[in-house]
Amino acid sequence: MLFSLYKESTVMEVESIQDKISIVQNSYGRCLASGDVLDTFYQEFLGSSPEIKERFKNTDFEKQKKLLKHGINLMIMFAAENLAGKSGLKRIRESHDSKHLNINPKLYDLWKFCLLQAIKSHDYKYNNLVESSWNNVLDKGIRYIKEGY
Numbered sequence: 001m002l003f004s005l006y007k008e009s010t011v012m013e014v015e016s017i018q019d020k021i022s023i024v025q026n027s028y029g030r031c032l033a034s035g036d037v038l039d040t041f042y043q044e045f046l047g048s049s050p051e052i053k054e055r056f057k058n059t060d061f062e063k064q065k066k067l068l069k070h071g072i073n074l075m076i077m078f079a080a081e082n083l084a085g086k087s088g089l090k091r092i093r094e095s096h097d098s099k100h101l102n103i104n105p106k107l108y109d110l111w112k113f114c115l116l117q118a119i120k121s122h123d124y125k126y127n128n129l130v131e132s133s134w135n136n137v138l139d140k141g142i143r144y145i146k147e148g149y
């Protein structure tokens with residue numbers, strides 16, 4: 001117990017944001033190679049609440065999965081402070097704001113939880129460090145999108 005706490009706090013301190021981005025990119029690569037991680041995500045997300053299911057009632061999921069695949073890449077690029085990532089996420093921030101899709105900011109916690117569940121079941125190397133790296137990367141983009149609501 002003591003050892004794992006020690007290990008976790010060490011890990012939190014030594015990993016730079018660049019290291020975390022590489023960890024996330026490798027995890028995402030393993031997920032995409034392992035099968036349809038975005039299909040798993042949408043099953044989790046739609047099953048998590050009737051409100052979410054209702055929002056996607058007219059969605060073409062083959063198209064939507066491709067858009068989200070790219071959207072997650074943009075989140076990773078944004079966390080790396082890449083300019084194309086910033087402009088791509090700016091567009092998603094606008095499409096999800098109160099004047100467009102009107103996505104309530106409280107729904108992003110559920111979105112992240114369902115995505116992490118899907119990643120966990122598709123990445124055979126998933127561990128605490130992979131999870132905390134994903135949390136760091138996703139939190140940055142989610143904060144930015146929510147601020148635009």
Ligand code: HEM
Binds near residue numbers: 060141
């Ligand atoms: C950071 C988290 C999210 C990302 C990266 C993301 C990404 C995307 C992308 C790329 C699209 C395609 C349209 C576009 O490019 O603007 C989209 C559409 C959509 N998103 Fe999100 N999204 C996120 C969170 C959410 C949440 C929390 C909801 C809550 C219900 C949501 C609901 C929708 C809906 C309803 C659509 C339109 C689907 C359709 O065209 O039928 N999104 N999202």
